[in-house]
Amino acid sequence: MMMSRLPDSRASCVACDATDALAAHRAAFALPPGVIYLDGNSLGALPRATAAHVHAVVEREWGDGLIRSWNGAGWIDAPRRVGAKIAQLIGAGDDEVICADSTSLNLFKVLACALRLQRSAADAAPARRVILSERGNFPTDLYMAQGLIELTGAQHELQLVDAVDLVATIDTLGPRLAVLMLTHVNFQTGAMHDMDAQTRRAHAVGALTIWDLAHSAGAVPVNLRAAAADFAVGCGYKYLNGGPGAPAFVFAAHRHLARLRDDRFAQPLAGWLGHRAPFDFDAAYTPAAGIERFTVGTPSILALAALDCGVDTVLAAGIEALRAKSVALTELFIRLVETRCLQETLRLVSPRDAAQRGSQVCFAHPQAWPVMQALIARGVIGDFRAPDILRFGIAPLYVGFADLWDAVEALRDVLDSEIWRALQFQPRQAVT
């Protein structure tokens, strides 16, 4: 959606919605009346099709089909089938992506593989010792890396730097760098890495790359193949609208899948469904030939049924069109907050350049928690991230221009009335 001029009144926002080709997609979601939902980067909205589809899977496939549905209803293929749909959104081959487990677990699996691939059989200790990541990366990625390092006898180390220092650190580490492990769009700031450039840089020193696409899949166009990325993981419950705790996905490039067949490089969570022939019930583990080797145990069929509907909502709109609208919406949101909320206490945390930003906008405010609580009480649902961030996820499938106008008016009202001062600051309260 190309926009020569950003709307500057509620009426012009309404006019933008009226000509927006994606506006009709909002009807595909069951959003409660009176709510402006700006938290799709945490939990995507409920697609209308989901309840009926899950109901049918429960009643017909489970109720009537019983165990026959593993084959009769294609349950056994569901992780690959839904994975192949996600592959279209992230520039991957349909045999390079599979749905499985959580993002955290998938990260553990691909990191273990990447470290194994980097290790020469002749080495007593790995020459490439360092896993490099960003200090502001989502903590689970860092925890999984730390856990894996401990489990494997501290042969590797996790080095964390600020985003601005990544390139220099890659070059300095050179032959000591094993894996560059980054989240494409930062969960806290919405800042987006240049995947092509960072991957190229890492490859230039012989390192492998792992991309966490939790805040990218369904939000921004990703082309893993064009970037020559090695591994990737991501969430199903954010912009893919798969529902709370939806299965995650994992990507491994063809060139690595071929090598991972070798026992020395197999992913270490050797569950029976990742076996080459699970129903042979062989006592010895032989990894499956393809991406299936990243599965561990029995997939959650009901959760996959919901994720399937969620991914369909994104495919129906088209990721390029979604990105164009997302850029227009995030630009508008920043402009409106900065011009209408005359608060010197508000500071834009997300990149100002849309090309470096995902589909969320964050502002810092010293009283971010009570401000967000007051906003939520008015039906504008964003979220708070410690210590001081107001986070607004802007999912263009179901957020419109007038929504943003109204959300900013609510924010202005909250800040002007200082209603939030009545709420006690609770920086460590649980957030959803």
Ligand SMILES: Cc1ncc(COP(=O)(O)O)c(C=O)c1O
């Ligand atoms: C960047 C990132 N990675 C991983 C996760 C966690 O994923 P999971 O709960 O599926 O392990 C999140 C959750 O918000 C996230 O933002």
